[in-house]
Amino acid sequence: MSSTINTNQSIGDIVTKLPKASSVFKKYKIDFCCGGNRPLIEAIREQEINEDVLLQELETAYEDSKSLSSIKDFTIMSKNQLIDYIVDTHHVFVRQILPELSEFTTKIMQVHGMNHRELFTVHKLFHNLKTELEQHLIKEEDLLFPLIKKYEQESSEDLLGQIQEVMQETEDEHDAAGDIIKELRTITNDYTLPEDACTTYFLSYEKLKALESDLFEHIHLENNILFKEFE
Numbered sequence: 001m002s003s004t005i006n007t008n009q010s011i012g013d014i015v016t017k018l019p020k021a022s023s024v025f026k027k028y029k030i031d032f033c034c035g036g037n038r039p040l041i042e043a044i045r046e047q048e049i050n051e052d053v054l055l056q057e058l059e060t061a062y063e064d065s066k067s068l069s070s071i072k073d074f075t076i077m078s079k080n081q082l083i084d085y086i087v088d089t090h091h092v093f094v095r096q097i098l099p100e101l102s103e104f105t106t107k108i109m110q111v112h113g114m115n116h117r118e119l120f121t122v123h124k125l126f127h128n129l130k131t132e133l134e135q136h137l138i139k140e141e142d143l144l145f146p147l148i149k150k151y152e153q154e155s156s157e158d159l160l161g162q163i164q165e166v167m168q169e170t171e172d173e174h175d176a177a178g179d180i181i182k183e184l185r186t187i188t189n190d191y192t193l194p195e196d197a198c199t200t201y202f203l204s205y206e207k208l209k210a211l212e213s214d215l216f217e218h219i220h221l222e223n224n225i226l227f228k229e230f231e
Contacts, residue, residue: 005058007044007051012036012224016075020061022217028054029185033219034178074225079152082226083145090218091137097211098130104204112201116194118187125187126208129180136173144170148226163230171227174219181212 005014005021011032015021025032030043044051074082109123144166151159185191191205 005055005062007041007055008039010037011040011043012220014040014058015220016224018058018062019072019074021058022220024054024057024061026213026216027057031178031216033216033223034175036220036224074221079226079229080149082221083148086218086221086226087141087145090214090221091141093214094133094137094211094218097207097214098133101126101204101207101211102130104200104207108198108201108204111198112194112196115196121187122184122204125180125184129177129184132173132177132180136170136177139166139173140170148230160230167227167230171223174223177215178219181215184208185212 005018011025011030013036015025015032015036022032028043028047028049030040030047030049035043041051043049044054072085074085077085105119105123105126109119113119144163147159147163147166151163188205188208191209193202193205
């Protein structure tokens, strides 16, 4: 394992080479999407994580992954294939879950907001995120991804410049979405349910966690794999 992963590697590169590392990083709240360019040692020191324990868990994930043939290797996909995977998997998921979360976060704010004032902030943050994501998906599908696919067929300096411009906007939007996700984590105390939480309350927090997990994977595929050639 020591020859495969070390703490001087970037967090994003580690997840690229070892997709199961994403689960370990989520456990330790290590940002591998928007913060994927940082070396792992920075996160370890900043968050005061036990380095030996973390590396052991990454080693376990590495050993487990060797026996799983179903894990996709995104690094060997063509850009067209990776784009299609992102749209068919992550964009579809986001479009399904956003309306559900809009309804649920509104309902729990109405029912529980007087006793749990943070739900007003949860409602506001989520709907800010919803607006950002809806616009973001359209920009990727209608502008950025077609530019990349065109570049694959006929590369040119003009196309590259257009891709880099839109890509920078996209990465900035990734950062903004990541910041909102972190705020949601903080305001909900890591999605801790109060004693009087109802089923909708539970479902709201579970779906927010699912959205967070999906966005981390989504942003990682773009920032750390798809966009690398155009930086």
